[in-house]
Amino acid sequence: MKQDIFQAIADPTRRAILTLLTIQALTPNVMAEKFDMSRQAVSKHIKVLHECELIKPEQSGREIYYHFNEKKMQELDNWIAQLRRNWETQFNQLDKVLSSIKEQKK
Amino acid sequence: MNNDLLFDFTIDKAAKTIFITREFNAELPLVWDAFTRQEILDQWAAPAPLRAKTKYMNFEVGGRRFYAMIMPDGEERWSLQKYTSITPKTNFKLYNTFADKDENPELPGSEWDHNFSEQNGITKVSIAIFNESLERMEKLSDGFRLGYTAMLKSLEELLAALSQK
Numbered sequence: 080m081k082q083d084i085f086q087a088i089a090d091p092t093r094r095a096i097l098t099l100l101t102i103q104a105l106t107p108n109v110m111a112e113k114f115d116m117s118r119q120a121v122s123k124h125i126k127v128l129h130e131c132e133l134i135k136p137e138q139s140g141r142e143i144y145y146h147f148n149e150k151k152m153q154e155l156d157n158w159i160a161q162l163r164r165n166w167e168t169q170f171n172q173l174d175k176v177l178s179s180i181k182e183q184k185k
Numbered sequence: 186m187n188n189d190l191l192f193d194f195t196i197d198k199a200a201k202t203i204f205i206t207r208e209f210n211a212e213l214p215l216v217w218d219a220f221t222r223q224e225i226l227d228q229w230a231a232p233a234p235l236r237a238k239t240k241y242m243n244f245e246v247g248g249r250r251f252y253a254m255i256m257p258d259g260e261e262r263w264s265l266q267k268y269t270s271i272t273p274k275t276n277f278k279l280y281n282t283f284a285d286k287d288e289n290p291e292l293p294g295s296e297w298d299h300n301f302s303e304q305n306g307i308t309k310v311s312i313a314i315f316n317e318s319l320e321r322m323e324k325l326s327d328g329f330r331l332g333y334t335a336m337l338k339s340l341e342e343l344l345a346a347l348s349q350k
Contacts, residue, residue, distance in 0.1 A: 168232035
């Protein structure tokens with residue numbers, strides 16, 4: 080099943096991994112070292128992040144490096160911005176409704 | 186005028202909660218009515234070009250509002266809200282789910298908490314929306330998809346008109 084992106088970001092370790100990956104691509108082994116985690120635990124986090132496309136693997140020689148997928152984060156940001164605009168639009172509509180009701184009461 | 190009124194929108198991804206705060210240039214009882222009375226809600230509670238249509242609404246604890254967001258093409262997207270707590274002119278909470286036209290809810294839903302306060306004739310409304318999943322929330326932006334489609338369509342028409350010249 081495809082992972083929920085919110086669920087992926089909700090975990091503090093995964094947020095830390097993402098933050099680190101925005102600076103440089105890393106192999107699972109280096110991630111395990113940096114976070115003082117077992118290779119197994121890292122693999123689990125990588126799986127979640129990869130499934131919701133927040134990171135992408137790239138083969139380099141014998142190693143797999145994981146990169147931060149900026150595009151996916153951008154999609155999420157765009158969606159949030161749109162949600163914000165929807166609320167803004169509704170509230171601007173409400174401003175007009177309120178002032179017309181006030182007008183009628185006069 | 187609106188520029189002086191506070192509007193704040195934040196998402197706490199870890200807490201899966203959206204926080205929205207807005208001030209209105211009106212006294213609290215009127216703003217309260219605007220959020221709790223069907224005939225006023227339907228005048229504003231959907232972002233244009235969408236519009237809201239409430240089929241029925243019983244604003245009491247355990248009561249429900251069954252309403253649709255109507256797309257520009259006439260497509261209806263139904264939602265069901267159940268009021269879980271009401272403190273008149275101060276706070277109300279509801280549980281919101283998408284639904285089909287026969288009132289069958291699509292779980293999971295989201296928990297909405299509204300707080301009202303007034304200072305010097307300006308009423309502040311704070312809304313917290315807790316969502317179980319983002320997938321569910323993304324449906325909220327259907328309006329975006331449709332708005333975008335409508336925009337592309339008018340662009341298409343514009344291009345067609347221009348190319349005929």
